[in-house]
Amino acid sequence: MEDPLTSEEVLEMVEMAKKHKEEEEVTDEPQTVGKELTIPKLREFMQHVNSATQSALQHDPDMECNMQVVQALNQAASPYSQLLDQLIMAQQ
Known part of the structure; x- marks a missing residue:
């Protein structure tokens, strides 16, 4: 069995958890670049x-x-087909 954690080790673990959570929050944003x-x-x-x-x-x-x-393919692609039609109409 391991020795109990020191308060310094506990504080270090808390800090690491906070940093990890902050990093996760940043990466949870939608990736729409490009x-x-x-x-x-x-x-x-x-x-x-x-x-x-x-x-x-x-x-x-x-x-x-x-x-x-x-x-099935045509039905699945229908939203894109409709969007294409809308974009073409808006462009004219």
């Missing part, structure tokens, strides 16, 4: 979605399965 949804980035994303749907349609012989995949 992230922005622009028209070109949204177009590129939608091209990837379209490519995936076309691939499913071309290569999967199970029509029911590939239609489910296409529908």
Whole structure:
């Protein structure tokens, strides 16, 4: 069994815990540096979605399965598609 902690050791541990907590609070802020949804980035994303749907349609012989995949991909990408449309309209 170890010896009990001295008051200096306890104070040191408390200080370390405080510093650790402060560091965590700083890193808990959202990391948005360099992230922005622009028209070109949204177009590129939608091209990837379209490519995936076309691939499913071309290569999967199970029509029911590939239609489910296409529908799911389109539904999942819908918020980005709508945002792209809004950004294009605002730009005009």
